[in-house]
Amino acid sequence: xxxxxxxxxxxxxxxxxxxxxxxxxxxxxxxxxxxxxxxxxxxxxxxxxxxxxxxxxxxxxxxxxxxxxxxxxxxxxxxx
Numbered sequence: 001x002x003x004x005x006x007x008x009x010x011x012x013x014x015x016x017x018x019x020x021x022x023x024x025x026x027x028x029x030x031x032x033x034x035x036x037x038x039x040x041x042x043x044x045x046x047x048x049x050x051x052x053x054x055x056x057x058x059x060x061x062x063x064x065x066x067x068x069x070x071x072x073x074x075x076x077x078x079x080x
Contacts, residue, residue, distance in 0.1 A: 009055075013031075013044075014027070020055060021048075021051055021055045023044075023047055023051060024050075024051050025047060027047075031044070
């Protein structure tokens with residue numbers, strides 16, 4: 001989970017889960033069985049993309065200065 005260094009990142013489509021990356025907004029549970037309309041599907045995709053980005057930035061900030069490489073550019077600018 002957030003706050004621990006783990007080789008596993010958990011991802012879920014359900015907003016009520018304790019996974020590392022989960023929707024930040026309500027997603028109807030029935031969409032797991034009955035796919036949403038294309039417009040809604042595109043919204044869910046974008047939401048997931050943003051939520052993953054937020055998680056990555058949060059992890060980067062939490063581990064800044066801990067000696068962990070957080071991006072390929074860190075090797076060229078000494079982690080700054």
